[in-house]
Amino acid sequence: MLRNSRTERLVALVLVAPFLAIYLLAFVYPTVQMFRISFTDAPLIGAGRWVGLDNYLRLDNDPMFRRAVWNTAYFVLMTVVPGTLIALLISLGVSRLQGRFQAIVLALFFLPYILPVSVVYLIWDWTLNFQFGIAMHVLDWLGIPRVPVFKSRVWFLPAVAGVTIWWTAGFSILLFLAGLRSIPAEIYEAAALDNSTRWTTFRRITWPLLWPITSLVFTIQLILQLKIFDQVYLFSIGGRPNDNMVLVYYIFQKAFQQNQGGRAAAVAVTLFVLVVVVSVLQFQLLRFAERRRR
């Protein structure tokens, strides 16, 4: 059969066009603008003078930027690997349950993920409020001194990391469960016939076959947590981001509170490059690890 390749190309273009238009308008254009503004001294709104690499050179000597980088790294460390492991453990547990009971337990774990971040913030702020939180009354009852969880310098980031894992685990659990269900039962049967122990079964069958999912969850988590902002912003209400400064908060502070759009853009570009480099590197590493397994 003869095909009119021209018409086909046209149809393809028409089908792709809406996505392409939105992609160009809502992603490519702002990104290009971000790069451009980062070389100027623009305020939040409006144009600025060309200052070359000035904004970038100033970052080198900026203690707050350094703190933001370290805190972001610290936060990623506290959320990504533990978050992935916890989700894996929970999904292994949930997959052993049956029928409706499984659905209920899964729903309980997934429920926090549905909540908007502001609700998550309110729930935990009420629970752990230093003066009136329910948890503090429990501590009083146990005779343990109260802990200002979201207000002290030491506790802030670990506490927000904990809340973040609680909030986002549901999605990772679903991905892991989908992965677990796609492993054929015959393999487990064969393993059982060979008298394989539980641990061996997990190490030799479940873990390797789940590897693509694990690397997917890991990558999603990594990119997401590098961009941490909402929770830190909400829990810092009342002015205390300095000890807890993370990169996106720093961009927000520079742009919206200090009216320095150019310098904010320079930080944004830095974060953009960082996310691209880290995720590409990480993905390549995981692929390499997978290949070596085979």
Added chain:
Amino acid sequence: MNFRRMMAIAVVAAGGFWAVAAQAEETVAWWDFLGGGDGVRMKQMISDFNAAHVGKIKIDATTLEWGTPFYAKVQTSAAVGEAPDVMTYHASRIPLAVSQDLLEEITADDMSKMGLSASDFAQTTMGAVTVDGKQYAVPLDTHPIVLYYNRVLLKKAGVLGDDGRPVGMKNKEEFTATLQKLKDAGVEFPLGSVTADGNFMYRTIYSLVCQQGGELLTGNEFLAGDNGKKLANALAVLQGWTKAGLQSTYTDYPATVALFTSGKAAMMINGVWEVPTMTDLAKQGKLFDWGAVEIPVIFDKPCTYADSHSFAIPKNKGKEISPEKRAAVLEVISWIDKHSLFWATAGHIPAYKPVTETAEYKAMQPNATYSTLTANMIFDPKSTKAGVAGPIFDIMSNYFVPTLNGEMDPGEAVKSIKEELNSM
């Protein structure tokens, strides 16, 4: 027959409706950030205004989130021509707003159209809304911080004077002794302090710096000379109270108000905007005998931080305000200012002098008790870096929480604040 009559009535009614609409009622889009007890009073004033201007002007009001979200939204919406017709604005932020070319000038002609003159306002307040001799807003009020106190607890501890006011308001030693007596009398928190909110504490700390004659900005330098030392002194006093267990630690804003109203804290330094919370609770019989006075003198002289809610007209890019709309906006501002006696029930001190000179205002409690402090008010430094949620406010606030709760040395905090402010 019946049906026909009904139709006739409907037609007449519809006609009447169109006739009203045809008179070209101006709708004034209004934004404010008054979310607390004062917001309830402002909503009342807006509906009173609308009732008095049926068919002529209608205020379409929206209340937005206070602070950075409000000011960021104003800035972005004005840039694309979507700003409101009139908005509330903190006087402290006006230099910054002018540098961003955000506000329309309020001309002498506008003032006379409103039936207002500069002499109707206190000089400091008028000065706060003026940049380089040009006026950019009309002040509605001034809102300082005050010391709230629980007469029952103070009396029990023997620190209530015969005049019904707390004793020990003249220096640091006296006031600390008063707090200590309250503690000894079994009060859990002699002073309820917003120690988990640096934004709030900025007001108290700035007052204490001013009580030593200090200033934040000298020329273009932040905390020049011994001003840094004065800031450290202010922080040290507050940290000392924390360490002696005289004030609540790690307490956020709502919790502080709750500690005071529940009787766990005997005193509280807070904005006058909490007056409606107290009067409303007292009216329902849910509050003890309370009072509010000028904050104590901790250092050399009385001084209290204040700011002013004012009305400003945003410069809408590419969508200039029409003369008719502008006239309607001026009427809104003028009416609200002239009826601001009711606004005083929100705790604020009306900026329009003829209101504060009335006998009714002078008899209003507790406003009358603390209105003396207007003589000792200090506004933010006039700078594009100043103002609520502005750079100075923001940078300084961030160091207050760890310092007030004893996690950071005052000297260390001041050093970092200075570095950050001067490298902006």
